[in-house]
Amino acid sequence: MDDNNGFFAPYLALVAVLVPFSLVAIGGGPAIFAPLQHESVDVRHWLSAREFIELFAIARVAPGPGSMLSTLIGWKVAGWSGALVATLAMFVPSSILCVGVARVWSRYRGRAWHHALEEGLAPIGTGLMFAGALAIFRLADAGPLAWGTAAAVAAMLTWRPRTHPFILLGMGAALFALLSLLPA
Template identity: 65%
Template sequence: MRDNPLWALIVVFVPFSLVSVGGGPSIFAGIQHQSVEVYHWVTAREFVELFAIARAAPGPGSMLVTLLGWKVAGWTGAIVATLALFVPSSVLCYGVSRVWNHYRGRNWHTALENGLAPIGAGLILAGVFAIFRIAGAGILSWAVAGSSAIVLAWRPKLNPLLILLAGAIVFVVIQARVPGP
């Protein structure tokens, strides 16, 4: 498998596709582990840089996988990695949605929906911790992220762009007060 990078991309990303409860961010920790620590496709620093590019570019944040595929095997790798992440979950969602609404309102249906919510939140939180850890985020980063999460939990209808703007202002003000090297 290590001899065939395209097969390795499929083996890594298809399972992530099927367990991405909560969306792309829920699998970032696992993707980081596989691409940096297991397969050594990229360094921790390169992973953070690709993550930043994927988040800044239009489209889903899980396009990080496309960039990783490109690093591993060029354009073919980018296509294979993208398809490996998006096709299996799309097929599964289509199949499940065909029967899901039929059982709406039943006790097991409600229990399953309620049980998956904290799992998705926990997986997303694990992804945040993984990215912060390998990025070497300082106390200021943790404080801004934590404060943002608290404000959004307290005021869920608040526009997240206002939180982003407030975080940027805090960073600029604090960085302006810190003397340079």
């Protein structure tokens, strides 16, 4: 891999790899993890297979969408500036597409047919919210504790809609942390 002869080479390589992934990652990071692994480990030799798994675990533990994995790969390739380039390469193309769609979408606000589109899509968004809850728990291999916490948070928000999410997220963190201290 002798394409490192130039200051910009690593950045261009990151852009070349990540921009196409950005535009096909339907559903976010999980859609591209497999091809991203192939490209960054087998093709570009940016990191070893083991390092890739490690970065995947870190992206899951750290805040942000799962596609932040690309940020970490960028950091491995070229430090902080590589991380910045990789983040932009991953998020900007898909966002430009999204803005384009959003602009066409909002141009027709207020028309009766646009209202019908919204009303027709809202139940699909709702169904996807439930499906997403299921998917997250399947991914995290969650048990009754996770389901109970989620149900309690939903119930709390129904009862007291003004409860701040910080409080609920913090209580979830504290509960799980405490339980992880208990002897297995």
